[in-house]
Amino acid sequence: MLEKNGSVRAMEALRSHFGGVFDINSVFGYKFDEFFAFCQHLGYYGYIAGGVEGKLQSPEEFIRHRKGNCWDQTELQREWFERRGHQVKTYLLYYYLRDDYCPSHSILTYLDEDRWCWFEPMFYGAAVEYSGVHKYFREEELLEDFKRVFALNGQRSEMLPDKIDETKWSLYEYERPSYGISDVEFYEHCRKGKRIL
Numbered sequence: 001m002l003e004k005n006g007s008v009r010a011m012e013a014l015r016s017h018f019g020g021v022f023d024i025n026s027v028f029g030y031k032f033d034e035f036f037a038f039c040q041h042l043g044y045y046g047y048i049a050g051g052v053e054g055k056l057q058s059p060e061e062f063i064r065h066r067k068g069n070c071w072d073q074t075e076l077q078r079e080w081f082e083r084r085g086h087q088v089k090t091y092l093l094y095y096y097l098r099d100d101y102c103p104s105h106s107i108l109t110y111l112d113e114d115r116w117c118w119f120e121p122m123f124y125g126a127a128v129e130y131s132g133v134h135k136y137f138r139e140e141e142l143l144e145d146f147k148r149v150f151a152l153n154g155q156r157s158e159m160l161p162d163k164i165d166e167t168k169w170s171l172y173e174y175e176r177p178s179y180g181i182s183d184v185e186f187y188e189h190c191r192k193g194k195r196i197l
Helices: 006-018 024-028 032-040 059-065 070-083 139-156 183-191
Strands: 088-095 104-112 115-120 132-136 169-174
Touching: 024 059, 024 070, 032 070, 059 070, 070 088, 070 104, 088 139, 088 183, 104 139, 115 139, 132 139, 139 169, 169 183
Parallel strands: none
Antiparallel strands: 088 104, 088 169, 104 115, 115 132
């Protein structure tokens, strides 16, 4: 018997938990825990750039395809949180290995009373420290932990070298990008934002 690929497993999990009918209005109507669970079961491309047709999907497209990369999911999260009046920030962290390969991850953070929260539904069930809602008193502490966890996971998966060169990190806070842009255009958009590292 053939082993199911990640997209097939993710689709089966979505159907099992949510009944298989997805549209933007039903997803934006989810309560916090439902939305988090929905995001955990979306198909994920991992660190491979390109996404669906090599472009950043709108939240509607992402829900229709039910798979994409972290940037697609971050934009879906942005829309869900902003519709509820939350103050959000989005970040792109990447490690420069060579011009055509910079392992990266984007995240959404939001303010909950006096705590900054890192909303991270991806990598559900993986042996990494990502999945969950992580809370911090200081935003700087959140970003330090984001880098630490990304580096740890990158080393475990052999995507990053055992010896990290701190000068190869880049971290940007970025605003909402235009949907439909390519990976290269997405990186360019982020680099126009606020540089943290």
